[in-house]
Amino acid sequence: DVKVTQSSRYLVKRTGEKVFLECVQDMDHENMFWYRQDPGLGLRLIYFSYDVKMKEKGDIPEGYSVSREKKERFSLILESASTNQTSMYLCASSLSGYGYTFGSGTRLTVV
Amino acid sequence: AQSVTQLGSHVSVSEGALVLLRCNYSSSVPPYLFWYVQYPNQGLQLLLKYTSAATLVKGINGFEAEFKKSETSFHLTKPSAHMSDAAEYFCAVSDDTSYDKVIFGPGTSLSVIP
Numbered sequence: 001d002v003k004v005t006q007s008s009r010y011l012v013k014r015t016g017e018k019v020f021l022e023c024v025q026d027m028d029h030e031n032m033f034w035y036r037q038d039p040g041l042g043l044r045l046i047y048f049s050y051d052v053k054m055k056e057k058g059d060i061p062e063g064y065s066v067s068r069e070k071k072e073r074f075s076l077i078l079e080s081a082s083t084n085q086t087s088m089y090l091c092a093s094s095l096s097g098y099g100y101t102f103g104s105g106t107r108l109t110v111v
Numbered sequence: 112a113q114s115v116t117q118l119g120s121h122v123s124v125s126e127g128a129l130v131l132l133r134c135n136y137s138s139s140v141p142p143y144l145f146w147y148v149q150y151p152n153q154g155l156q157l158l159l160k161y162t163s164a165a166t167l168v169k170g171i172n173g174f175e176a177e178f179k180k181s182e183t184s185f186h187l188t189k190p191s192a193h194m195s196d197a198a199e200y201f202c203a204v205s206d207d208t209s210y211d212k213v214i215f216g217p218g219t220s221l222s223v224i225p
Contacts, residue, residue, distance in 0.1 A: 004154075031211045042217040043155075043201070050211060090154055096211050099145050102154035 003027070006091050006103035013110050019078040021106050023091030030095065032074035034058075034066065037088040037105075049074055081110045113138050115204050115216035123222040130174075130189040132219050134202030137183065143205035144185045145213065146176055150198045158200075161185060172196070197223045 007022035025032065033048040035058075045058030047066040055066050063085060067075045074093075078085055086109050092100035118133040136142060143162050147155040159170025166178045176187045185202060199218050206212040 043215040045212075048212065092155075094211065099143075099157045099160045100147075100155070100213060102147075102156070104154045105152070107152075 004091055004093050004101050004103040006089075006106050008106050009104060011106055011108045013078075013081050013108065015082060015110055017078075017081045017110075019081045019108070019110075021076040021078075021089055021091075021108070023074045023076070023093075023103055024072055025074075025093040025101070026072065027093070027101075028071065029093035029101075030071075031093060032068065033092045033094075033100065034064075034074065034076045035090045035092065036060070037090055043090065046076065078108075083110050086110045113142065113204050113207050113214045115202050115214055117200075117202050117216040117219045119219055120217065121220045121222070123224055124192045125224050126194060127191050130187070130192045130196065130221065132187040132200050132202075132221065134176075134185045134187065134216060135183055136185065136202075136204040138204070138207055142207075143213075144176075144178060145203040146170065146174070146185075146187050147201040147203060147215075148172075148198045149201065149218075155201060158187070192221075192223045194223050194225065197221055 004025045013019050034046040035043045037043050044060050049055045049068045065077045089106045091103040094100045114137040116135050145160045146158040149155045159168045161168045161178045169175045174189045201218045202216040203213045
């Protein structure tokens with residue numbers, strides 16, 4: 001089975017900190033995605049990547065950046081964490097047309 | 112741009128009753144369609160997908176969905192609800208410009224009453 005691993009299940013960070021959320025997939029998928037999930041707002045796409053060193057903005061990229069130096073790893077970076085970035089963060093990977101495989105999520109709290 | 116609507120943010124059914132979760136999408140271009148399930152504090156898991164083969168798609172855990180182009184719908188059903196089906200369900204559709212990118216609906220929370 002394809003596995004998407006997010007490095008932390010729960011994370012607490014202070015306002016202003018630089019935060020790294022790591023995501024690794026083990027099935028050679030081309031596509032990787034970062035979403036945030038908030039009650040009442042559903043899943044919102046932050047950034048995605050179709051290839052190494054390639055990235056595209058999603059619907060809510062402000063305050064975030066990403067890095068994809070290797071095919072299997074897609075990192076989400078919060079440049080200066082703020083309380084409104086407290087959320088569940090979901091990473092996913094896919095082969096074209098086959099649907100996404102999600103990680104277990106990282107619940108980030110910014111205090 | 113594609114959009115997805117799910118009628119009913121919360122649905123309750125009795126154990127053993129039919130489960131029907133509704134999903135409609137906006138585009139007239141046949142897309143790829145998906146249903147995902149999310150259990151508490153977990154990521155999303157793919158239940159089933161439609162990719163222009165048979166219009167009735169069978170998925171895991173006894174779920175199935177029927178693609179109806181004329182109604183732009185992709186409703187999810189299960190003949191008999193089980194307590195373990197209680198979860199959040201998301202319908203999703205491929206983006207107009209890329210099959211690689213998926214647009215998610217707002218989700219429906221399913222409760223199963225004993």
